[in-house]
Amino acid sequence: MKLCMIGTGYVGLVSGVCFSDVGNTVYCVDKDQKKIDSLNKGIVPIFEPGLEEILKKNHKQKRLIFTNDLKKAVTNSDIIFICVGTPTKKNSNSADLKNIYSVAKELKKIIKKYKILVTKSTVPVSTGDQIEKILFSLKKKKLVDIVSNPEFLREGEAIRDFFYPDRVIIGTDSKKANRILNSLYLPIIKKTSRYFNTSRRGAELIKYASNAFLATKISFINEISNLCEKTGVDVKDISLGMGSDQRIGERFLRPGPAYGGSCFPKDTRALIDTGNKFKTNLSIVKTVVNSNNKRKSLLTKRVEKILGNNLVGKKITFLGVTFKPNTDDMREASSIPMIQYLNKKKCKIKYYDPSGKKSEFKSLKNVTYCKNISLACIKADLVILHTEWNDFKLLNFKKLIKKNKFKIYDLRNLYSPQKMKRQKIQYFSVGR
Ligand SMILES: NC(=O)c1ccc[n+]([C@@H]2O[C@H](COP(=O)([O-])OP(=O)(O)OC[C@H]3O[C@@H](n4cnc5c(N)ncnc54)[C@H](O)[C@@H]3O)[C@@H](O)[C@H]2O)c1
Known part of the structure; x- marks a missing residue:
């Protein structure tokens, strides 16, 4: 054809x-x-x-x-x-x-x-x-x-x-x-x-309902991960335990930063708007959008806490800035508000992403793109694992950072907290 x-x-x-x-x-x-x-x-x-x-x-x-x-x-x-x-x-x-x-x-x-x-x-x-x-x-x-x-x-x-x-x-x-x-x-x-x-209208609505449901799943497990952190439970057990129920399913049940990308944020907002136009209160979707927005500031506050509430001059490295791996798409990536905030607080930020330099940070003084992981990590006070590219899954942080005291904030739970403890690395992750 x-x-x-x-x-x-x-x-x-x-x-x-x-x-x-x-x-x-x-x-x-x-x-x-x-x-x-x-x-x-x-x-x-x-x-x-x-x-x-x-x-x-x-x-x-x-x-x-x-x-x-x-x-x-x-x-x-x-x-x-x-x-x-x-x-x-x-x-x-x-x-x-x-x-x-x-x-x-x-x-x-x-x-x-x-x-x-x-x-x-x-x-x-x-x-x-x-x-x-x-x-x-x-x-x-x-x-x-x-x-x-x-x-x-x-x-x-x-x-x-x-x-x-x-x-x-x-x-x-x-x-x-x-x-x-x-x-x-x-x-x-x-x-x-x-x-x-x-029907044509049915097809149009299936798309929004699907995206809003997936965004709900992500926000749900993100909120549960907050509770896990307070109660000493490993969120992985919750994801596995819940996800094994076929009515729930295991996908989209891993906590992380706020969801981003070119679809979920705009589609959840547009669905709320459509609900309003047709005089239907989509209260669950409204709550999801709200929860996701709050997550952006919640995680930056956590970074602040990890660094002892003293951000001025701190060297922070972002590994991965795209909203997910294997794409160069930066639309509504949660790294953007995080880096903007930390930059305002006078941190020195370096970042590396396998998909290259990002125009989103061009105008920010003290935000530098590095050509490889080593250049990005050297002498960092804190490394934030933001996107789960395969490149970041087997790193030797002690060799990369080349200094005694540093911290890791793993937003994708890529590493084992026990192994990090054995290596005497100050390691923070999500929901565990
Ligand atoms: N990106 C995704 O993963 C994804 C997945 C499913 C659905 N969608 C939906 O698909 C649509 C497109 O998304 P995308 O990510 O491919 O967008 P995009 O921004 O990557 O691409 C859109 C393209 O359309 C072109 N364009 C705009 N107006 C035009 C015109 N009048 N004539 C010719 N070209 C024109 C733009 O120049 C651009 O290249 C959106 O509605 C999006 O929500 C996207």
């Missing part, structure tokens, strides 16, 4: 590349000319394991085309996927849908032949209805079906998630669109996943 992905970010690029790998011709369109230029040179603008190899292979075979010519890409395609960003609006909880609506308006001018228009971006329930209003004349002439197909891939595991999804959700009441999308997904869904055809 011939496909067009509008928006070549994490979702549009990964899905476009993977769809081309199973034999489709895919046009990847982006309004960012620099992105298109570098993709055409084989340079992948995001850090996603395994992506570059599949991208180069399919680009070479001309099944994958990077362009900013929306008209040509749409005209040549049977199915159009909208994959543009839907960030939070400034000073509000609601999702900013201006990218979505501007694409819909562009498409209205271009579409002359039947196309399936699929929203892959995460959009609040009833957004499909608004798109349909914009494209009303095309819908009336049966030139378009507007479908919701929310994306569930996780950054860092996106290729695997694309080829082995737990489920594919297709929100449409058009039998024709459902039949075509079913055959598009056939090479993927025949493996282990489920294919659901739901």
